[in-house]
Amino acid sequence: MSSCCSPDGRPSEHGHATAPAQPGTFNLAVPAPRAAADAGHADVAIPAGTFAMGDPFDEGYAADGETPVHHVSLDAFRVDTTTVTNAAFAAFVDATGYRTESESFGTSAVFHLAVAADRSDILGAVHGTPWWLNVRGADWAHPAGGRSSWEELADHPVVQVSHNDALAYCAWTGRALPTEAQWEYAARGGLEQARYPWGNELHGVADDGSAVHHCNIWQGTFPTENTLDDRFLSTAPARSFEPNGYGMYQTSGNVWEWCADWFLPKYYKTCAAAGTVENPAGPSIGRGRVMRGGSYLCHDSYCNRYRLAARSSNSPDSASGNLGFRTVALP
Template structure:
């Protein structure tokens, strides 16, 4: 289990099969950034990564040009997809999802348990993308926040409907670096240059006290923080984002130089970018080189996605 994202582990059952989406796309606008592609150095140049994550070795990668969303997919965008297709996410079909303990909006009977190695995560009945804290919550005022409680399978369903795809891990890191080399974060090497918060991260003592120094306990609206040098918002912090690749900690040692697609198979999918729960005391994964993963059917209150044009 990742300390950042608990894996779904239903007892005695298997997850539902992905649902086919055959509806014509509704008019959802994806604010794209056209990136020229080219070469960059991928991986952790500072030696700060967690060994099990496999952030090294640093290696050259060359990418073709591509167009990527400037922001994560929002609740309003996902709502248009759900309304057009009748799609029900895996959290809705399972009946539960993982909610951070300070964000729960549910009665005691709907809190079903804690993640064993990350007790700040609670399994909440009725938590899903439209009820991010649980059955007593809704999306009022959250239309421009990134959608959460979506699995990798849910993200793929949205992409099929929208005629798009998920970014590869290499594309995400290239885009997050903002056209610059050797940086720790999308904006530079200091976390809060001049005392300015550049990302929605945990501030205070994790997991019990958040000072809200950056203004947010959980998600923030997209475009709340300055974009990076390529015009992308919140590629660090706010929510983890699903990538297309299967995850392997040893992949960088054998990955191709041109347009790497990840391993051919695996058990978990890559997530990138960190979230509002990341803090250097336990999850220093908001760096541009940081990587982790989760099972494709897992959903949490801190994971969403952005898309790439086909």
């Protein structure tokens, strides 16, 4: 395992598993793609339109390339209302015999307060990000280690899945990962240049003056104390909190979501120079694949990436306990 660092030199909050010599492979004897509804997908129609993509507040990390804001035009598509759940991924594995990359590698990254494994299976901390532990036996079916099971979290997002694993699932369902532009357009839920899917303020205020939480992120002092004000230490069920204007759940926080694009920070400058860009598929090269949405570990003291415009990346074979995906289809 190795670690990723945020642009300001502090370790970022997502784990990064480095591939061994033999990567996971898609089972060649794969059944024909199933209809989306049969595969457990509830999705919504996203209308065609043009939107301003990027950070209008200029508050992201400069090295992430969230600016300049540029206009993007997209055709209509359909998108999952939630990230793919453990139950849906289990159906895929049962039907195909697919073996994820974390299973092939034998280890994956688990947040230190969430580990459920024998002490002998904890192989050490990730260099530079000591809150991530390299845990033998951690994979999608055992997201926190050998003493955990997806069956206890059937309605939670599947995690410990690489970009390659997500593509294998998409091939089975006949769907695709969203492009980064599709993801941001849909995640905004129709709000123009808002900071979050619900508006510009992180918290609402209840009648008694207490904070109303709209997403699953870290509260307290990271990475040692989580006050659990939003009730969750790690993943929340995929339909927790209120949906955005299009009916999509948790596009801020809970788990990072893989997108189809390669990550290249200067790409937005290229788009802005071209004027309105139609259906961008991202750059042809990059230093990893795009991740969007932030996770339950994000905190504004070091990882302010649960904003709608925020971007990050990881290598396609990486997996961790806070990284999942959702899928799209043409209407």
